[in-house]
Amino acid sequence: MNPAVSVAGVSAAYADQAVLEDVSFEVKTGECFILIGPNGSGKTTLMKIMAGLLKPVSGRVQILGRRLKSYGRRDLARRMAFVPQQVPMDFPFRVRDMVLFGRSPHLGTFGLESERDHALADQAMDFTGVARLADRRMDQLSGGERQRVFIARAICQEPELILLDEPTAALDISHQLRVMDLMEKMRNEKSITVIMVSHDMNLAAMYADTLMLLHQGEMIQWGPPGRVLTYETLEAAYGCPLLVDQSPLGPMPRVTPVPGRYIREDLKTLIS
Numbered sequence: 001m002n003p004a005v006s007v008a009g010v011s012a013a014y015a016d017q018a019v020l021e022d023v024s025f026e027v028k029t030g031e032c033f034i035l036i037g038p039n040g041s042g043k044t045t046l047m048k049i050m051a052g053l054l055k056p057v058s059g060r061v062q063i064l065g066r067r068l069k070s071y072g073r074r075d076l077a078r079r080m081a082f083v084p085q086q087v088p089m090d091f092p093f094r095v096r097d098m099v100l101f102g103r104s105p106h107l108g109t110f111g112l113e114s115e116r117d118h119a120l121a122d123q124a125m126d127f128t129g130v131a132r133l134a135d136r137r138m139d140q141l142s143g144g145e146r147q148r149v150f151i152a153r154a155i156c157q158e159p160e161l162i163l164l165d166e167p168t169a170a171l172d173i174s175h176q177l178r179v180m181d182l183m184e185k186m187r188n189e190k191s192i193t194v195i196m197v198s199h200d201m202n203l204a205a206m207y208a209d210t211l212m213l214l215h216q217g218e219m220i221q222w223g224p225p226g227r228v229l230t231y232e233t234l235e236a237a238y239g240c241p242l243l244v245d246q247s248p249l250g251p252m253p254r255v256t257p258v259p260g261r262y263i264r265e266d267l268k269t270l271i272s
């Protein structure tokens with residue numbers, strides 16, 4: 001089976017500042033692939049390249065078996081949805097209409113939504129817990145509510161591949177779990193491939209099939225969570241003390257940041 005995404009030798013720069021250096025990886029169809037890394041390591045840049053919003057300086061990107069370059073906008077939107085990190089604030093639209101926009105790449109010439117389109121929008125709003133906000137205006141929502149509406153819109157798009165840049169950053173813990181469980185369900189039931197960026201290593205450890213760690217524009221480790229979330233790798237990337245042990249929930253790593261007051265600087269050991 002073709003990989004859902006194949007990135008080969010991608011480098012990127014803003015003006016003359018290099019931000020990604022020869023990055024290569026593949027994402028299998030139906031897997032949950034989570035990108036982690038310190039601030040400024042190039043995660044959003046890589047997501048924008050995969051979403052076709054930014055051109056790499058060099059390298060090749062294939063999406064669902066085709067060169068990314070060969071897709072038209074609408075064509076790509078039928079197969080891939082992208083939820084950006086910063087969702088726009090100033091939309092005067094109502095929540096229901098915003099979610100329905102997810103159907104636009106699938107609509108015919110006159111752009112009329114069918115009953116099925118409305119049913120999909122209702123379902124997506126239910127899934128993300130925004131159904132009660134359906135008639136509210138987007139600019140009257142909280143940050144987390146707005147983020148959930150954008151996730152609902154992406155689900156409503158019925159993509160084969162969904163890219164989410166820090167989808168849980170503004171969400172409370174219950175909605176974080178709900179969004180991650182939903183992505184897992186979409187993957188299990190519909191073989192949808194999920195690629196996301198997260199700063200939450202514990203959520204990533206619990207949900208990812210594959211993790212990729214970026215550091216200063218380079219991939220320094222990738223693979224199952226147990227291979228990437230090791231003390232040595234994380235310390236090299238983040239440069240701060242972290243404890244890594246096993247999650248009480250199962251055979252996946254648990255990462256605990258260690259406040260300075262627990263460290264004896266002279267001995268470089270933990271005070272327990």
Ligand SMILES: Nc1ncnc2c1ncn2[C@@H]1O[C@H](COP(=O)(O)OP(=O)(O)OP(=O)(O)O)[C@@H](O)[C@H]1O
Nearest residue numbers: 014015017019037038039040041042043044045046
């Ligand atoms: N539009 C831009 N113009 C110039 N430099 C940019 C632009 N966007 C990002 N950068 C720079 O590129 C580098 C990578 O940024 P990017 O947003 O990809 O990082 P990130 O890993 O997603 O960070 P974060 O975890 O903070 O969201 C950073 O040094 C950033 O300052």
